[in-house]
Amino acid sequence: MELRDGKVLAAFALLCRDTNSEQSYDARALCIEPSYLGTGVAEALLERLEVEALGSGSSAIVRIETSSRKERATGVGILASCGFALIGHIPDFYSPGDDFFMYAKHLKRASESEKGREGEA
Numbered sequence: 798m799e800l801r802d803g804k805v806l807a808a809f810a811l812l813c814r815d816t817n818s819e820q821s822y823d824a825r826a827l828c829i830e831p832s833y834l835g836t837g838v839a840e841a842l843l844e845r846l847e848v849e850a851l852g853s854g855s856s857a858i859v860r861i862e863t864s865s866r867k868e869r870a871t872g873v874g875i876l877a878s879c880g881f882a883l884i885g886h887i888p889d890f891y892s893p894g895d896d897f898f899m900y901a902k903h904l905k906r907a908s909e910s911e912k913g914r915e916g917e918a
Contacts, residue, residue: 798849800842807833808842812849812859821858822850829871839872843879847904856905865896876900 799809808829815821824846829839850857861876868876877883877900885899 798842798845800838800845802833806830807838810842810846812846815860818858820854820856821860822846824859824861827861827863827867827871831870834872839875840879843875843881847902851904851906854906856903859902859904861900863898863900864891865894865898866891868898 798812800807810827811825813823813825815823827842829842833839846859847857850859859881861881863871863876879902881900881902883898884901885897887897889895890897
C-alpha cells in the first residue's frame with residue numbers, strides 16, 4: 798500500500814500474510830520519504846496497515862522487523878508510539894551498532910456492544 802501527496806510517493810509498505818496463520822501478517826519494506834518524517838505520514842501508513850490486516854476479521858497480528866538504520870529512516874520510536882510492542886532485540890545483528898528489532902501489535906475489532914459503551918463515556 799502507498800500514501801501519496803499529489804504525485805509524490807510519501808510512504809509505502811508491503812503487508813504479507815504469514816503462511817502459518819490466517820490472522821498474522823508481516824509488514825515489510827516500511828518506507829517513508831525523508832521530507833515527510835515527523836508529518837504524520839508514518840502514523841497514517843501504520844493505521845492503513847492495521848485496517849488492511851483486520852479486513853473483515855475480528856482480530857489480527859501485525860509484525861514488523863526493523864534495524865537501527867531503518868528505524869532512523871522511518872522515525873525513531875514511531876512503532877512504539879503507534880502501539881507496537883518490542884518483542885525481540887538483538888544488538889549488532891546486522892553490523893556493529895545496527896541492531897535487529899521485532900515489533901508486534903495484536904489488533905482487535907471492537908464489538909458492537911463495546912462501540913456503544915465507548916459512545917456513552
